[in-house]
Amino acid sequence: AQSVAQPEDQVNVAEGNPLTVKCTYSVSGNPYLFWYVQYPNRGLQFLLKYITGDNLVKGSYGFEAEFNKSQTSFHLKKPSALVSDSALYFCAVRDPSNTPLVFGKGTRLSVIA
């Protein structure tokens, strides 16, 4: 069965600095990988996905993520953090054999001015 690990409960970064939110996964086949963001009192919003192709995926709001098959990782990155990026970030993985999307427990990103 597939699983996702987000090793950090909380990430703090200063505004303007680069940010990384970590995610590792486990699936039996080639993974479909996603990042979602949750702002307070809102549902999860899709940020980006990796299905196939280039390992570096670009998404909404200047975020990108790098798929690393050997390390089974899909870390979320942004070159310059904004205070408005402060939110809860979820990594998710799906096994292509039609199993449901499985989420990590989330990482709270706090960007400090």
Next chain:
Amino acid sequence: EPEVTQTPSHQVTQMGQEVILRCVPISNHLYFYWYRQILGQKVEFLVSFYNNEISEKSEIFDDQFSVERPDGSNFTLKIRSTKLEDSAMYFCASSVGLSSYNSPLHFGNGTRLTVT
């Protein structure tokens, strides 16, 4: 931009009572899902629904749970006899196609269920 809407935003119920959580998915979407998040824990899959039937369900989705699409627009989750451990945020989601391929899930804002 079309949204998934969920009502109510917060539901308080007593243990043993039935609750119905309501969702209106995006109108041209074909797949519907319920997920839940117990406070501080993972977002957990409950059930997926397509073509008026359950396509997949998790171990959490036992006989106490049921889903229905009664009128072509609403998608409901019913818990027949709530337990304290059912307290969680319940998210409805929909997608045009299966969530793996060019069709990410669109989530509602959630219903916070509190069982006392």
